Amino acid sequence: MSEQRFFIGPPNSGLQRDVKSWLIADDAYERLRNAYVWRSVLKKRVGSQLLVDGSPLQSRLRMALTPAALVVTAPANIELGQMFSIGDDIFTVTSTNINDFLLTTSAVTAQLTAANKVTFSAIASTVYFYPSLPVMGLITYETTNINDEFPIAFDTGYAYKRTSSAWERLTNGGADAVWTGANDNFFWGANYRADTADQNVLFVTNFVEADGIRVYNDEAVTINTVAKAAETWTKFTFTYSASANTDIKTAKLIFYFKDRLILLNVKEQNGTASTKHFPNRCRYSQNGSPFQDKAWYQAPEAYGRGGFIDAPTDEAIVTAQFLRDRLIVFFERSTYELVYTGNKVLPFVWQKINTELGAESTFSQVPFDDVVLGVGNVGIHACDGASVRRIDDKIPQEVFRVRNQDSGLQRVAGIRDYRIEMVYWTFPAEPEIDNTSVFPSRIFAYNYKNNSWAFFDDSITCFGYWQRGTSEESPIWQNIDDPWYEMEGIWGRGANQLKERFVLAGNQQGFTFLMDGSLPTNAEALQITNFVDTTNIMTVYNHNLTNQDYVYISQMQGVTSLNEKIYAISVINNNSFYILDRTPGSDTYTGGGVISRVSEIEAWTKDFNFFNSEGRNLAINRGEFYIDTTPNGEISVSTVSTDSGVYDAEQATGSVLSPVLGSSVLETKRFSTGEFINRARAWRPVFFSSSGESIQLRFYMTPTQMTTPTISRTDFQLNAMIIYVQPTADR
16 A cells, blocks of 8 residues: 655653553553653753863862862862862872872872872862762751742761852851761751841751751841851750750751741650650741740640640651642651641631642652642642642653662652743652662653653752852853854753752762753763773762663873763762773773763653554655754664564563664764755655554664764754655454
8 A cells, every 4th residue: 555654753751661561652661761841842851060060170069178288188088089178189099008190190199198188299279079968858948038039958977158259168166166966967947037037047847856957147247136147057956845854856857937947857855864755746936036035845834835746647747838828748658738827826717628649758849839749658749728639640650660679758859940930859769770889870751741751871969059159150152263053052051040940969979060951972070090900990979870772981180091981881889880882992081080971862752553443554665854954963763563573572671671672873973065055954764664553763872872982972953854654464
């Protein structure tokens, strides 16, 4: 019979796994990894760049150390994978044996002379120390200036503030400026007032009893009549009674609500020396300053000041967020509202919204004007104040693949990207698709405009927001020499406004970077601690990569032949891997190297058969694909037939197998000559010769394409496609 053509597009459905592949929407994808649907385009995943583009040293949490002559003292014992820098010189810790030398990129030497001391042969400027601890919080500090907020960054032990060009540790407060939590004790914060309403402070908790609740003031303020210098940390233990042993030690969540400070899920002394945990409790202060004497006192000692109210459930409070002027509180398996009554004696009561759907991840809550989103044990939920419903109906099983062990649920964190109308949730994947690292390895990507989903491969521990300043501005058109048609990404990237808000992310090595939907590449956010040229073994602590991942290497000193190249890897353990398909050398690595993950696109369409109603098989002869052109780029397109057995074999082995039928290259690079040289979009043909009961199209990159930087680091955008098929055998 004659050939027929079918137009598919524009893509809007994204990933769909609620029904079998032949039943999903024509523009949907059975698998969608490192690509997503955005404004009717299938495009490569959201990229990222270091907070200071191209500068790992200025984008990483660090602290300045004051040398005594040529000796610097770290705040704790020095560990493998940590680093020091003096100017552009980098010193990497590859051994913790006393008297061993650090790797150095210069003639200056650095020797470990004690567990927490390093002696340098010369110091020309400030010595910076990079603890290489995971980023555990990026909390916005509200200032009195409009649209001029900044984040306070936390790792497991310290807090940092951004200077004009780099992170700097906040040290005022002595012991109160040091935390003791583990890598699953994330930081929650709330902005409120000091003694007077014109003074802003930040309340912070990591839910560790020994650390308690701490307060940071960026400017000089008065707290409980005591003057506090700028940039000071102060630990507070609030007391709710004149009786002995009635202190509130810490809380999981802190909010400013109805002119009161609210503590949810608290640990407190209840008249005894030991601390008791009240996971369903709300503690509240008086109206006004929470620092005044008796501000937390409860009835009958003081009426109309502080108090508490326990929710009528044994479940623990997990997370909470505002919905307009209402405070929605998610418990483990239910959802409540903390309702304000206006009664000074009993200002709050609990009201149940849903009895079976809650949240299990504290930092998964994402606020919208009409709903609050949260990741629960049976789905990703949205509460509108009257009811709770699932929003992940298209991918109903994926939430069950979030790893439970190693505090996996506590590591789920979400944020809303206002610039491109997306929500990201970072999560640790189940063990069979991840290595044994405890840190998150994937991202749920949710387009809330068209309710579409995708997965990104990435390792992010937490999110926050960053308002871009003059030192981090993107290029503007008048300063760009390249013609517009050679510029990657979407129009408008060069016109970012001063103080425009970006999503800020941190990872397990203390790097910070910006999520940017206009970038086709990922930030160089992993430090290469060591590399043995003769064996191709690379040491990258807590790398969180898996076998056959691809990495882009840069800034290597000593073994410069690896720079600007991409290699597949074979994982040895959480801290090292082999570089594959490379001839070993004999050079000596001296430090400075970083790697970035190279995103491997994997997009499988539905099982197409346009002649099912006629009871016929089909043959596919070619496809035409409407793509955005690029300076350099291509992607492979394969056909997979149900007759090939690939699907059944994948189900049995749990792995993705190579297609067995026709595979062709879809070029996206612009023509070098002719009338179409400057076209931003073009139709490009790809020819096939496949037949079967149904046919799937797979978009992917071959190993050769992945290891070619001009191809794998280039954007890919698909606007629509036309499939040319004809009916064949009568089934």
